[in-house]
Amino acid sequence: MDTTMRAAVAERPGPPEVLRVMDVPLPRLRPGWTSVQVRAFGVNRSELMTRQGHSPGARFPRILGIECVGIVAQSAALRQGTTVAAVMGEMGRAFDGGYAEYALLPDSLLIPLTTTLDWATLGAIPQAYLTALGSLAALAPADGGVLLVRGGSSSVGLAALSLARDHGLRTIATTRNPAKAGLLLARGAGHVVVGQDRLPVRPDYILDLVGASTVAESLRLVAPGGTVCVAGTLGGAWTIPDFEPVAMIPSGTKLTAFHSDDLRGPAGAKALQQIVDGVAEGRYDANLDRVFTLDEIADAHRYMEANQATGKVVVRL
Template sequence: MRVVSVTAPGGPENLIVADAPTPEPKPGEVLIAVAAAGVNRADLLQRQGYYPPPPGTSEVIGLEVAGTIAALGDGVDGWALGDPCVALLAGGGYAEYVVVPSGQVIAPPDGVDLITAAGLIEVAATVVSNFDHVHLAAGETVLIHGGTGGIGSFAIQYARALGARVLTTAGSPAKLELCREFGADVAIDYHDDWAAAVAEATGGAGVDVILDVMGAKYLEANVAALALDGRLVVIGLQGGRKGTLDLNRLLTKRATVTATSLRFRPTAQKAAICAAVAQRVWPLIAAGAIRPAPETRFALDEVARAHTQLESGDNIGKVVLVV
């Protein structure tokens, strides 16, 4: 089978398409013939050598795919050969075939083609698990950084479906308008003093929840933007790993700072998250309450261009590799 290989840690030019043996499913696993794979920022980090896969996981990049069931391991039921599916992976997605624990495989949402579906499962699983983690509730206010990315565009819509008021940041007038189209109540240019804009939009009260992809760069401002009993959840480190935290400010606000990673969760937790996505998110997509983000499609042979596109900062929505 064809797979994407990294010749050495570094830039997109180090990505090549190579041949590899087709894997065989072990008990409890399925083999998927991949139609498309989502491209995520974690993939860029893995290519650069900063985000190795969990022990025992394929070295091939790729955290989400859509395709059809090609083989079943012992003990797997509920699936038949040829069934369409989407899967959440710990690695291995940039390939013609991938093996996955069956609990991390679900049917695609009704009315969504497999190519688009390939870019849905990872963002949905990330947002659902993190909003559950910080108990985002109806009537609360949430700040979502990076509102036009794959995560942000989905998070805006899901937060609205939960009944939350949504503030978001983006970097251009066109992107701010797109955030509003997704349902953001307030869209803020992060080139400006976004923390002051959050304070103004909340009457000085701050926000109940922040979903942050920036990490260190925004840490102090994020904590300052929290309301009493506010919760900051960090899911990305685009702005660095090490920041300064004012513990007194955290204490006086009774606030919480937490960080999560989906990739390294145990299989049982991932299976539960995937089941929650199928139960809660797919009906919202089928009903039109959540619409997939804009996507840019590349052939597998164009994987270097796909990474360059996502890395540019100009990308809107999802990047998808068509296998």
């Protein structure tokens, strides 16, 4: 029986080169945890920030990865061979995450799924779509409003554009890259704003995936009485310096956020199954941009860090 597995280990904070694929001991099963054979995982912006040393509390060396999909290998809670997804819950920060052939994960994080989607496609869905779904719920839109998605070409942004149709929302998406405008329109954006171009209207709702660096601006852009939801860190910052709520939040405007942990495990199970089914039926797009191998994990980080992706970057094992 094998006692080791291959994993991408961040040995210390730093550039993509600190990610080394090596043989490490197989994690040992313990009560309340399940061993998952990882078949694919999405690469996320927060993992880049953890790798760079910006995640509070993360210790190195660490196997990163805040999400994965795969098959139950050993468990007291789930049948062996069950297809599962896992998202967040301090994966890849407080304990080793999905950048490995096997991940030992808390039972409470696992979402059993029934699907015939291939692993790369399935791996593109969980974090992106659950974040988009939860963010739209936090915005609580009324039918017929206008939604602005800042960071529209990200995987979460594209998922939000797909889900916005379910709410009858008209959509505007932003991107800094004019070459991405065509895909945004094809994936559901009613209008695309490139760079510093002016908005055609003041949106009723803003999903800000850029994060801390643009929150103050989003609060100025939203229509009176509108809502801004912050649910991303594409701008590379966790905090808003010198934030003055009374001065920066217009009267009647609402500022909220979505935390991915809110839809982890059983809380997100029904919604994720419906989205996976919707992708299989062609109602939603997985927004899969590019697939890498585990040996190419540093290249995957470089690709994302250079903002080359339009949609989800996935590693297939």
